[in-house]
Structures are given as C-alpha cells and as structure tokens.
Amino acid sequence: xxxRTKSEQLFATALRYIPGGVNSPVRAFLAVGGQxxxxxxxxxxxxxxxxxxxxxxxxxxxxxxxxxHAHPRIIKAVQSAAANGTSFxxxxxxxxxxxxxxxSLVPSVQKVRMCNSGxxxxxxxxxxxxxxxxxxxxxxxxxxxxxxxxxxxxxxxSGALSFGHPDSAxxxxxxxxxxIVLPFNEPAAVTAAFKAxxxxxxGIIIEPVPGNAGLYLPKPxxxxxxxEIAKSNDALLIFDEVMTGxxxxxxxxxxxFGITPDLTCFGKVIGGGLPVGAFGGRxxxxxxxxxxxxxxxxxxxxxxxIAMAAGIAALEELAATDAYAKLEQLGQALESGLKHAASxxxxxxxxxxxxxxxxxxxxxxxxxxxxxxxxxDRERFKRYFHGMLNxxxxxxxSQFEAGFLSTAHTETDIEKTVQAVRxxxxxxx
Ligand code: KE4
Numbered sequence: 001x002x003x004r005t006k007s008e009q010l011f012a013t014a015l016r017y018i019p020g021g022v023n024s025p026v027r028a029f030l031a032v033g034g035q036x037x038x039x040x041x042x043x044x045x046x047x048x049x050x051x052x053x054x055x056x057x058x059x060x061x062x063x064x065x066x067x068x069h070a071h072p073r074i075i076k077a078v079q080s081a082a083a084n085g086t087s088f089x090x091x092x093x094x095x096x097x098x099x100x101x102x103x104s105l106v107p108s109v110q111k112v113r114m115c116n117s118g119x120x121x122x123x124x125x126x127x128x129x130x131x132x133x134x135x136x137x138x139x140x141x142x143x144x145x146x147x148x149x150x151x152x153x154x155x156x157x158s159g160a161l162s163f164g165h166p167d168s169a170x171x172x173x174x175x176x177x178x179x180i181v182l183p184f185n186e187p188a189a190v191t192a193a194f195k196a197x198x199x200x201x202x203g204i205i206i207e208p209v210p211g212n213a214g215l216y217l218p219k220p221x222x223x224x225x226x227x228e229i230a231k232s233n234d235a236l237l238i239f240d241e242v243m244t245g246x247x248x249x250x251x252x253x254x255x256x257f258g259i260t261p262d263l264t265c266f267g268k269v270i271g272g273g274l275p276v277g278a279f280g281g282r283x284x285x286x287x288x289x290x291x292x293x294x295x296x297x298x299x300x301x302x303x304x305x306i307a308m309a310a311g312i313a314a315l316e317e318l319a320a321t322d323a324y325a326k327l328e329q330l331g332q333a334l335e336s337g338l339k340h341a342a343s344x345x346x347x348x349x350x351x352x353x354x355x356x357x358x359x360x361x362x363x364x365x366x367x368x369x370x371x372x373x374x375x376x377d378r379e380r381f382k383r384y385f386h387g388m389l390n391x392x393x394x395x396x397x398s399q400f401e402a403g404f405l406s407t408a409h410t411e412t413d414i415e416k417t418v419q420a421v422r423x424x425x426x427x428x429x
Contacts, residue, residue: 068408112280119147
C-alpha cells in the first residue's frame with residue numbers, strides 16, 4: 001500500500017486556506033472518495049507525488065499534456081521567453097505566430113482572439129455570436145461542459161425548449177433564461193427548439209465529442225445535421241474544442257469529422273500547460289470584436305508571451321511529428337486490452353474512445369449521451385479508480401471525466417496498464 005503521508009499533511013493545511021483544499025473541484029476526489037495526492041514533479045507520461053510515489057498519468061492535466069509532461073521543446077521555449085520578461089500588456093511577436101499557426105491548422109478560423117482559459121473562450125464566443133446575430137438564445141446540450149460562465153451553468157428548464165434553469169447557486173434565473181438545454185444525439189429536440197424559437201436562436205454550442213461526462217461520440221450524421229439546421233436558421237455553429245482541439249486531429253474534431261463550424265473555442269493543448277484559451281472563426285464574425293466592432297472582450301494576460309511560447313512549441317512539435325498516428329496506435333492498444341480484460345473478468349464495461357480520449361463506463365449498455373452515462377455503476381468505478389491508483393496508474397478521479405493519452409506513453413505502459421486492470425477487475429468480481 002502506498003504511503004501518502006506528506007500529501008495528507010498538505011491537504012490538511014490546504015483545507016484551512018483553500019475551499020475544499022483545491023483550486024478546481026474535480027481535484028478533490030469527491031467522486032471517488034479518499035484524498036487527492038499532491039504532485040512533486042511530472043515528466044513524460046509519469047507523475048510523482050510528494051511522497052515519492054510514481055504513477056502513469058492518464059489525465060495529462062485534463063488534456064494539455066498531449067506531448068507528455070515537461071516536454072523539452074516546451075520547457076526550453078518557456079525558459080527562453082521568461083528570460084525576456086513575463087508579461088507586457090503590449091503586443092508581442094509570439095501572439096502573431098500563435099494566431100498564424102491556429103489559422104493555418106484550422107481552416108474554419110480566419111481570425112482568432114487569445115484569452116486565458118476555456119471558460120473565457122466559450123463565454124466570449126457566445127457573446128460574439130449574440131452580438132453578430134443580434135439574437136439572445138443559445139442551445140447547449142446536457143452533459144456538455146463549457147466552463148463556468150453564468151449562462152452555461154444551466155440545466156434543462158421546465159420550459160425545456162425555450163429556457164434553462166441555473167444549476168449552480170449564485171446564478172440568477174435571468175442569466176440562464178436564454179440558454180436552451182437539449183439532449184445530445186437527438187436531432188428532433190434541436191428541430192423542435194428552432195421551431196419554438198423562430199429567429200431568436202443566436203447559436204448552438206457543442207463539444208463535438210463530449211469529454212465532460214466521461215466520453216461519448218456523436219452518432220453518424222449528427223454533427224452534419226447541426227451544421228445544416230444552424231445554417232438554415234441563420235444561427236451560428238460553435239464548436240467547443242477546448243478539449244478536442246489539436247488532439248483529435250491536427251485540425252481538431254472539425255477536421256476528424258469534416259465539419260466547418262462558424263466559431264471554434266480552444267484551450268488546453270494550445271497553452272502547452274500554461275493558462276490559455278482562444279476563440280476564432282470567420283473574419284466577418286470576429287471583426288465584430290472590440291476594438292473593431294461593438295462586442296467587448298478583453299484580458300490583461302491575453303497573448304501572454306510565456307503562454308504563447310509554450311503553446312507555439314506544443315503546436316509546432318505536434319505539426320512536425322507523426323503524433324496523431326502514435327496516439328491512435330496507443331488508443332487502439334488500450335481499447336483492445338481493456339475490452340479483453342473486462343470480458344475475461346465477466347464485468348460489463350463500455351469502453352468509449354475517440355483517438356487519444358477515452359472512458360471506461362461500468363455499464364452493460366452502450367453510452368451515447370448523459371442519460372446513458374448516468375446508468376453506470378459509480379461504486380464499481382470508485383473501487384476501480386483506487387485499485388489502479390494503488391498500482392501506480394492515475395485515472396481521471398470521476399466516472400464522468402475523460403482519460404487522455406500522450407505521445408510520451410509507450411506500448412509497454414499500455415501493456416502494464418492492462419495487466420493492472422486485469423488484477424483490479426478480478427478483485428471487483
Ligand atoms: P477551463 O476554464 O477549465 O480552462 O475550460 C473550461 C472547459 C471548456 N470546454 C471544455 C470542453 C472543457 O473540457 C473545459 C474544462 N475541462 C475540465 C475537464 N473536465 C477542466 C478540469 C477542471 O475543471 O478542473
């Protein structure tokens with residue numbers, strides 16, 4: 001059994017000064033029980049906690065570590081940029097390089113604005129969509145998470161086809177009344193919403209491959225349907241690619257699925273692990289942003305030179321290597337191994353995967369949306385999580401989160417992971 005004494009001491013102190021002892025709720029292990037460990041260092045596919053325990057990391061800081069932790073090219077770029085100053089609040093060359101990179105890698109993006117988190121990117125994209133269309137309502141889908149902007153902390157309301165209700169304290173009902181929450185993968189619900197709100201829907205925001213309720217995929221034709229119905233109603237299609245961007249393909253999910261959204265939100269990978277977000281799309285839409293147009297959006301640290309240098313290094317490394325082929329090979333090996341292990345143990349597991357993003361649901365039924373995901377056996381997942389953690393494998397600390405592979409993982413890592421899964425599943429028996 002691993003000793004985590006120093007983590008326990010740190011957590012006890014953290015609880016005195018930080019709400020819940022964490023700076024983001026999912027880190028608190030509330031979904032799996034126990035206490036979080038504290039990281040001392042990370043390198044490649046591995047992390048070490050402050051007690052010296054080593055783990056193979058399948059969270060990758062929730063997506064940014066697609067090249068593994070502390071990649072030499074990123075570290076060198078950060079050190080070099082930092083030596084020249086950490087922030088200017090004045091345009092710097094890195095911002096131009098980053099903007100050109102994103103526009104070259106994602107054809108739907110003619111112009112892009114940097115910000116500092118995924119939340120900022122989606123919040124700003126929605127404001128921009130409303131400003132461009134002069135409409136108020138936004139469609140989102142249950143199970144999709146787009147950050148914690150007030151209007152997105154919402155659940156389907158009683159008037160499900162016309163307005164949402166807050167699903168967080170502190171969010172006035174008025175802030176969510178223009179957000180319509182629909183079930184994912186159900187075209188009829190979207191058709192009905194547009195019929196019920198003619199000329200009032202500014203846009204549809206969606207995670208093209210939802211990774212915040214575990215992981216499930218769009219059914220064949222679903223994204224094409226959304227593209228068409230948005231266009232035919234003069235609404236904007238907004239792809240939230242904070243998680244999928246530059247991960248599911250060089251050009252993100254929109255390249256993988258062949259869809260051209262009107263706006264795209266980015267984060268995670270484009271920061272190389274530093275705080276970054278971005279949103280971009282057609283120039284005629286983006287030019288509505290201040291200082292050119294009437295839609296205000298700003299940020300003291302937007303385009304920060306160190307964050308830009310880290311993100312540029314990450315994107316250039318991904319563009320220069322066969323990263324996506326390797327991520328697919330590793331994903332296939334993990335999927336095959338886990339499916340065989342579950343079958344051998346006689347335990348029902350739905351293993352969903354898209355490229356290097358995956359989720360193992362403890363369920364006997366396929367998972368295509370949030371309702372399906374909610375049927376999974378969370379008690380079993382808890383025991384699975386801790387069984388793997390105690391063997392040195394760190395999975396996402398919730399059944400409703402995705403796992404992430406990196407180019408730093410190896411076939412040997414996958415083989416050892418599958419062996420550990422076999423052992424844990426036998427214990428779950
Ligand atoms: P941030 O504000 O956390 O940078 O990004 C919000 C966001 C927006 N859109 C998508 C598709 C996202 O996945 C996220 C954030 N993802 C979670 C992982 N489930 C971040 C982890 C956390 O909240 O600590």
